[in-house]
Amino acid sequence: MSNTAVAEAAGRTAGKPGYTIVDADIHPSAPAAEIRARLTGDHLARWDMFGSRVPGPPEIYPRVRNAGFRLDAWPEQGPPGSDLRLIQDQLLDEFEVDHGILIPLQGHSWGAEEPEYAAALCRALNDWQRDALLGPEPRLHGSIAIPMESPDLAAEEIALRADDPRFVQILLSTGGELGFGRRRYWPIYAAAQEAGLPIAAHTGGLEQHRGAGWPSFYLEEHVWNGNMMAALILSMVSEGVFDRFPDLQVICVEGGIAWAGPLMWALDDAWERLRTDVPHLRKPPSEYVREHFWFTTQPIEEPDDPGDLEITLGHVGMNERIMFASDYPHWDFDSPRHAPRVFPAALRTGIMGANACRLYGLADRAAEAVR
Amino acid sequence: MTAAAPAGTGTIDTDVHCAPASLADLTPYFEPYWRTYVLEGGVSLSATQGLAYPPQAPTTATPEAREAGLTPARTVGDLRAHVLDPQGLRAALLTCTASFACNRNPYYEAALTRAVNDWMITEWLDADDRLRAGMVVPTLDTEAAVAEIERIGDDPRVVQVLLPTRTDAPWGNKRHRPLLRAAAEHGLVVGLHAWGRVGNAPTSSGLTHTYLEDYLANSQTIVQAQVASLVTEGVFAELPDLRVTLLESGFSWLPTLLWRFDKDWKGVWREVPWLDSKPSDVVRGHIRLTTNPAHLPRQATQVRQALDLLDAKAMLLYSSDHPHDHGTGHDRLVAALTPDERDAIFAGNAAEWYRLG
Numbered sequence: 001m002s003n004t005a006v007a008e009a010a011g012r013t014a015g016k017p018g019y020t021i022v023d024a025d026i027h028p029s030a031p032a033a034e035i036r037a038r039l040t041g042d043h044l045a046r047w048d049m050f051g052s053r054v055p056g057p058p059e060i061y062p063r064v065r066n067a068g069f070r071l072d073a074w075p076e077q078g079p080p081g082s083d084l085r086l087i088q089d090q091l092l093d094e095f096e097v098d099h100g101i102l103i104p105l106q107g108h109s110w111g112a113e114e115p116e117y118a119a120a121l122c123r124a125l126n127d128w129q130r131d132a133l134l135g136p137e138p139r140l141h142g143s144i145a146i147p148m149e150s151p152d153l154a155a156e157e158i159a160l161r162a163d164d165p166r167f168v169q170i171l172l173s174t175g176g177e178l179g180f181g182r183r184r185y186w187p188i189y190a191a192a193q194e195a196g197l198p199i200a201a202h203t204g205g206l207e208q209h210r211g212a213g214w215p216s217f218y219l220e221e222h223v224w225n226g227n228m229m230a231a232l233i234l235s236m237v238s239e240g241v242f243d244r245f246p247d248l249q250v251i252c253v254e255g256g257i258a259w260a261g262p263l264m265w266a267l268d269d270a271w272e273r274l275r276t277d278v279p280h281l282r283k284p285p286s287e288y289v290r291e292h293f294w295f296t297t298q299p300i301e302e303p304d305d306p307g308d309l310e311i312t313l314g315h316v317g318m319n320e321r322i323m324f325a326s327d328y329p330h331w332d333f334d335s336p337r338h339a340p341r342v343f344p345a346a347l348r349t350g351i352m353g354a355n356a357c358r359l360y361g362l363a364d365r366a367a368e369a370v371r
Numbered sequence: 372m373t374a375a376a377p378a379g380t381g382t383i384d385t386d387v388h389c390a391p392a393s394l395a396d397l398t399p400y401f402e403p404y405w406r407t408y409v410l411e412g413g414v415s416l417s418a419t420q421g422l423a424y425p426p427q428a429p430t431t432a433t434p435e436a437r438e439a440g441l442t443p444a445r446t447v448g449d450l451r452a453h454v455l456d457p458q459g460l461r462a463a464l465l466t467c468t469a470s471f472a473c474n475r476n477p478y479y480e481a482a483l484t485r486a487v488n489d490w491m492i493t494e495w496l497d498a499d500d501r502l503r504a505g506m507v508v509p510t511l512d513t514e515a516a517v518a519e520i521e522r523i524g525d526d527p528r529v530v531q532v533l534l535p536t537r538t539d540a541p542w543g544n545k546r547h548r549p550l551l552r553a554a555a556e557h558g559l560v561v562g563l564h565a566w567g568r569v570g571n572a573p574t575s576s577g578l579t580h581t582y583l584e585d586y587l588a589n590s591q592t593i594v595q596a597q598v599a600s601l602v603t604e605g606v607f608a609e610l611p612d613l614r615v616t617l618l619e620s621g622f623s624w625l626p627t628l629l630w631r632f633d634k635d636w637k638g639v640w641r642e643v644p645w646l647d648s649k650p651s652d653v654v655r656g657h658i659r660l661t662t663n664p665a666h667l668p669r670q671a672t673q674v675r676q677a678l679d680l681l682d683a684k685a686m687l688l689y690s691s692d693h694p695h696d697h698g699t700g701h702d703r704l705v706a707a708l709t710p711d712e713r714d715a716i717f718a719g720n721a722a723e724w725y726r727l728g
Contacts (some may be wrong), residue, residue, distance in 0.1 A: 064639045178576050210572040211588060212596035213540040217642055220599045222635045227592040231574050238584040258627040265623060266587055266666035269698045273429045274583045301630035311676050315668060332638055
């Protein structure tokens with residue numbers, strides 16, 4: 001499809017999109033030297049001797065080609081996502097992205113290290129985000145990486161960054177040592193609510209498979225991302241997180257969306273039968289889901305008939321809470337120019353930016369024009 | 372749960388639970404060593420089947436089944452009086468999951484599953500010719516499982532090998548292949564049924580505090596991982612005649628799983644070269660799902676949409692899941708079916724799938 005046709009299909013006016021573009025999932029990656037330079041004392045010694053003890057998911061399920069990255073995303077030095085110039089060239093400038101939300105996945109593994117070391121690593125990662133990306137490039141907004149398995153220290157990191165408007169959310173994974181609804185993690189949610197920041201739960205973290213057993217292939221693991229996200233929702237809702245933290249907002253990043261409808265049907269049916277088991281839930285669980293969760297688009301489900309996606313999003317009933325994401329610089333990158341074709345026409349402006357502007361309090365091009 | 376076809380319509384019910392009241396019922400079917408093992412070790416059948424069915428939980432039994440003492444049915448006489456005769460069933464597939472919650476001793480599991488099978492054949496199948504059964508097999512010893520299939524798999528009344536969905540390694544894993552091959556060679560359907568071994572956490576990150584979260588893991592996560600495993604590992608490419616039924620695991624989640632699965636396969640097909648067609652096509656050719664629990668929306672138009680996305684007429688097999696009570700979803704399902712769909716789902720599909728003639 002030519003660019004002209006795409007522009008028409010996506011409802012763009014000549015050249016410039018008629019809507020604000022917010023990319024809710026951009027992966028920066030800090031070069032090792034930049035982290036090392038920000039460590040001292042015992043933590044530096046541990047870094048040099050032991051590195052990271054938490055295995056990253058690609059060690060268990062290798063990404064089939066080019067280590068899981070876009071072929072063209074490697075800067076001359078360092079890993080994809082480490083070079084601001086390339087992020088600007090390939091993403092922000094290329095697609096006229098108004099706002100980009102950074103999700104540094106190194107925090108997923110580092111957040112589960114020995115507690116004090118985890119806190120030091122996450123602090124270094126957040127400082128690097130600020131120094132290397134957020135400071136020089138105002139279109140980018142950061143996520144606070146946290147030592148999630150040491151929630152008291154995580155709360156300290158959140159409080160430290162709460163007054164820095166360049167950080168717009170708190171980064172959580174979907175794979176914790178326990179289900180993220182557990183009370184053990186509640187200090188994180190208390191700090192988030194206090195800071196007025198949403199939690200972004202991005203696919204990944206600790207790789208464990210205790211229900212059906214360990215799969216063998218990346219294909220299975222990638223399909224499982226949606227199920228891990230469903231498990232996160234089940235855990236947070238059934239443990240009563242949202243009764244305790246009524247203002248908390250949680251974004252499901254990179255887990256798909258369409259499964260949430262069937263999940264809510266199952267939740268409501270089960271709740272009707274099992275209210276004695278969850279007396280703290282005061283209304284059908286689907287209402288908690290619709291009041292507290294958000295979704296990002298990449299990798300959105302793509303049925304053969306796009307009309308089926310529209311039907312399914314109707315079942316989910318959360319169209320105002322869906323946000324575009326490119327997943328740059330990963331292999332399954334969704335282009336801000338082409339992706340809107342997949343979204344129902346009536347939802348494009350909201351998904352491409354307006355919904356995210358509302359959640360994060362970002363400037364909305366359309367709203368500015370009206371003013 | 373309450374909706375069954377009117378009497379006399381020839382309904383086939385693909386998931387009717389029965390269980391021994393206690394291990395004493397199985398004593399005649401144990402070797403002497405295992406009688407002693409049970410007696411001296413204080414081994415018993417879990418009253419909750421490893422937390423799967425808390426006796427007083429509303430999901431465990433309908434009021435009618437509870438009133439009749441069928442939680443689940445313990446004798447063929449009770450089943451006949453309360454289910455088979457009043458509902459005019461043409462056939463019922465018995466599901467006994469009592470061995471699912473076994474301890475970790477693989478030799479005991481082999482003895483227990485063998486005893487359950489002999490109890491089922493002698494006390495149920497021999498007593499009523501409307502009954503068919505899923506046989507159980509040990510899950511920790513593939514050779515023993517194959518041997519058990521060789522032993523009784525040719526009995527025409529045994530139509531299915533029942534496996535728990537909660538496992539140490541998913542069923543597509545290479546280590547399980549001889550078991551699946553034996554089932555296929557004997558013309559047996561492999562029935563993956565909700566729940567599994569006691570102490571096996573339902574979530575990736577461990578045990579749950581609430582039963583609700585545990586219960587929903589069956590349909591929302593675990594069974595879906597099993598489907599992904601079977602297809603990804605090329606089970607159906609290697610065993611093209613294998614049929615798999617997903618029991619008590621829901622069905623409304625299937626379409627969105629398949630969209631995700633197809634999309635991911637298009638991206639990383641190089642990893643699994645033996646998978647040479649779309650995962651959704653493989654699933655639709657080799658897998659069926661039973662109707663209870665029916666997790667469906669509240670609006671009739673959305674129910675219809677959900678059934679169309681699934682292709683319910685082709686994919687579903689009616690199950691009462693007696694005595695379990697999953698709520699009102701099944702009524703919404705039945706209300707939405709066309710007469711053709713109803714015929715297929717309540718009888719035709721199961722007759723063909725299980726070769727009931």
